[in-house]
Structure formats: C-alpha cells, structure tokens
Amino acid sequence: MVKLQDILAARERIRGAIRPTPCEASDYFTERTGCSAIWFKMENLQHTGAFKERGALNKLLTLSAEEKARGVIAASAGNHAQGLAYHARKLGVKATIVMPERTPLIKVTRTRDEYGAHVVLQGANFDEAYAEALRIQKEQNLVFVHPFNDAQVIAGQGTIGLELLEQTPFMDMVVVPIGGGGLISGIACALKETNPRIQVVGVQTQALGSMKASLQAGHVVELPAGATIADGIAVRRPGELTFSMVRKYVDDVVTVDDEEISNAILVMLEQEKSVVEGAGAVGIAALINNHIPAANDKKVVVLLGGGNIDMNVISRIIERGLVKAGRLVRLEVRMPDRPGMLAGLTSQIAEQRANIVEIHHNxxxxxxxxxxxxxxxxxxxTGRPHIQELIDALSRQGWQVAEET
Structure with a gap:
C-alpha cells in the first residue's frame, strides 16, 4: 500500500523535472452545474500532454544503476508510452515500448522519433501488446514499468494531490478519471491522509467500468473487451494494488457514456479553449450530466488527465456536436425537375441566411x-429554430422537405 510519505518523497524526487500544472476556475461550468465553484486541474498541459509523466519519472528515478543499465519496457498505446520514453531519454535509459498494431501513427512516431524509444508493434489490442511486453522483458532482462499497478508510479501520480492542496485548499471534492486506478489511488491517498473531509469521486467509461464492477463484486474482476472514445482509460482489469487503495480512499465511482464524453470534449474546446482527450473529459462529462449528485453546492476540482486526441477524432466530434446543436443540418428537398428550380432553391436558402456546405442533385x-x-x-x-424557419420557407414553395437524421 502506498503511503503519504511515499508521495511526499516522490514530489521531492521529480521536483524541477515535472512542471506544476495550473488549476483554473471556470465560470462557465460553475454556472451550468449545481456546483458552487469548479476548477480544472490541467494535466493536459504537461510536456507530453498527460499526467503519466509523473509516475513514469518517479519510477525511473528509483531504479538502481544496474536496473537503469538494463533498460526499461512498457506496454502502452499512448500517454504512458510517451511519458516513459520522454524521461527515459533524458536520463539516458534505453526504453522499449510495445504498442498495439492499430495505434494511431502520430503516437507511434512521437514515441519513437521524438522521444527516442524502441517501438514494437504487436497485437490487436492492449492485452496482446502487454503479453508481448512481458515476453520481451523476460527474454532481454529489462525492467517492466507498469502503467498503474506499481507503487512508485502511484506515488508519482499522487503528487497531483499535493499540488491541489496548495492550489485549492478550500476544495470539497475532486473528480478523477479511472482506468487501471493508479492516478486516483495516488491523488486520493495524498488528499485523504492530509484532509479526510475532501471527497474523491472516480469516473469511468460505461464501456469498460472495470473498477466500478470490481468494487461492486468485492474483488478484482476482468471485463470483456469494449470500444470507447476514452481509450486512455479502457482497462479491462484494474490492478490489485490500485483496487485496494480505491476501496480504502475513494468515496464513489460513476460512469459516463461515449455520447456524454464527446459532448464534454466539444464544450471544453468551445467554452474553455482547452483540448482534452476522451479519458481526460470524463470528469466534466459526469458533472454536466448530473451523475455526481453529491457535487451539488460543493467546491469541485475536475482533473483533466490528458489532451492527446487525434485530430480526425476532434473533427468528427465537432461535426456531430454541430448537428446535435442544430448548427449543421442536411435537408432532402423533392421538387419538379425543370430548368431554374435549383437556382430557386439556392435563392430561398440565401434569403433565409443559411450557408450551403454541400449540395447534391440526384x-x-x-x-x-x-x-x-x-x-x-x-x-x-444558427440553431433548431432557424432550421424550422428554413423548412417552412421551402415548403411554402410547394416542395417536399425532410430533415435527415
């Protein structure tokens, strides 16, 4: 079990190499939730874009000279890989990262070319990559750095809790993403051992709520594989160490679905001008959809765990969000096939002050x-009322109009 002293030691160990991230108040979200105040702990501003650097560096700094000389290995599709590779390179430690074959190219090239790790692509998913990493670790006698079920990794992540105690000592609650549980274990230990009054709530994706299921069962359980936009917390089985710490320190664990996560990413981008990945957005998704009733009238800090999201995913989220908000619409218009009818349609659309993005004459x-x-x-x-005005105006021309859904 990780103790407060371990987290305090980790803070001194990584001081100067890890930037303390800001904890910014949000008027917009405070006004739109039942909370009395909301702050965002912006771990998406770390050098590699996520909190994972803290635990990875703390683990590296606790290795012996002989272990450093052997080199380290990890299995990861993203943030843990980049955090470990970045700091291993700075410390002169050879790093090998096993990534699933379908890992986005940008993450592969960044880990390999920018951060200097030896990347092995193996397996269709994390579990297969993890098995290959263990095989290589035994074959080459490397030091395995687990992404969450490791005491030194947990202690490193817990330094976020110490920063929060300095930045927002008046907070009532902290909302933290959960995958394998390393992040929330460290933060909850730091907070509860210092000020037990502060509530700690974890948030998982419904697609893989393995920690919540384990707490309900009373023991660690493994869930079937599932797909989710929050790939950074898509963990089928939490760690034994993290499970025991979550059961001891965490007040509640809730889940959110992918639609709620996508909307949270979009609102963060539009209102806070902050890029957050799926795993990093689950906390705000839980609050704006009222999945944490205990947060009402409370001063709440929401952890933004990372901002490493594929640009294609952002594009799709924005488009879907615009459709949902009524700011992008596709209409089917049935009309007589005569010269001038298409010009008449575009003229009517212009009169209603809508902008044509795409048109197909079939x-x-x-x-x-x-x-x-x-x-x-x-x-x-401009929104749903504008769409209805368009439909009414086109229908008055005798055309049949339907909105595609």
Missing part, C-alpha cells in the same frame, strides 16, 4: 418520381 438514385428530382443540401444554421 435524379437516378432517389425515390423521386419521373419529372421530379431529389436535392440533398447540407447547411450551416
């Missing part, structure tokens, strides 16, 4: 009758 592949044409048009609008 004769052959549509349900329209002979002598008719189906026009699909994607529009930028």
């Amino acid at each position: 004769r052959a592949f549509s349900k329209a009758s002979l002598g008719e044409v189906m026009v699909e048009v994607t529009l930028e609008t």
